[in-house]
Amino acid sequence: MPQASTSHNVAFFRGQFVPENEACITVKTHAFLYGTSLFEGIRAYWVPEQQALSIFRGPEHFERLGSNANIFSMHLSYTVDELMAITTELLQRNAPTTDTYVRPTLFKDAEVIGPKLVGIPDSVSITSSPLGAYVDIDKGLSVCVSSWRRLSDNAIPPRAKAGGAYMNTALIKSEALNNGYDDAIVLTEDGNVSEGSAMNLFLVRNGKLITPAITENILEGITRATIITLAQQELGLEVEERKVNRTELYTADELFFCGTGAQVAPVTSVDKRPVGSGAIGSLSARLQSLYFDVVKNQVPRYQAWCHMVPITVPVV
DSSP states (O other): OOBOOSOSSEEEETTEEEEGGGOOOOTTOHHHHHOOEEEOOEEEEEEGGGTEEEEETHHHHHHHHHHHHGGGTOOOOSOHHHHHHHHHHHHHHHOOOSOEEEEEEEEEOSOOOSSOOTTOOEEEEEEEEEOOOSSOSSSOEEEEEEEEEOOOTTTSOTTSOBGGGHHHHHHHHHHHHHTTOSEEEEEOTTSBEEEESSSEEEEEETTEEEEEOTTTTOOOOHHHHHHHHHHHHTSOOOEEEEOOBTTHHHHOSEEEEEETTTEEEEEEEETTEESTTSSOOHHHHHHHHHHHHHHTTOOGGGGGGEEEEEOOOOOO
8 A cells, every 4th residue: 555654735646645746757757748648637525514525426537547548558557446545545634625626647657758658657646636616607608619629539539538638628728718718619520519628518408408429529527427317317307418510509598518627517608699598597507506416415315426535624
């Protein structure tokens, strides 16, 4: 098991807990030179009445990391249970009392020149940082359809959170911000709707929830899967996973992003066209409220999704 460290602000790095400022790679590290890394983003929500953090669907994130590692000829040397134990200890050592973002990274860890994946050892790091809203979830977002296209499965598979692939996301997001929008929706090379810059997408039309299929070059989102379950089981909605045309964005009754970072973020205009009435839709608002109850361990039916980590606040 990991070695101990006396430092409070720590990271898990190359098999041990170390002071965060010592969790370093060199400028010659393969992952830095070529973007050869995979990562996950996991939320741990502060639940003050329990003095604990709720790690939301942590095992599913680590399972996805291990599964996607196979795409890139990488090997995750820890089991899901071991990674959950390490994450739990990391949070208890750092003892945050606010919503927190956990970032596990699997990376090619050698000083080797040449863009290849085989024959290079893999290492793991896990860090934690305070994180509130990635985008403004309290107002409707104004978004555009990006002029950039989403990477395809036969180029850099978007279903895996590959570090190098996020240059595509950076281009999409930056274009939107430079043009005065909050974020963007990106299309596939075939011109179908894929997802947001770094989040999945849902439309509401005629009381039905619609989302691009997993074959549309999207991340197979854990929050996306959560929303589908909640919509079906709690709200009785029909959910359709299929190809989505661009113009459906302009005729939708409601639209929202979802993801670990974005959480549930309503969209109220696309390319300066109002979505529905131009206000946050009722279904979007209901799903957002339900989602926050679930992730904070307030809904007994879904408590298995929440791994509670008691936090002892240091006495100053």
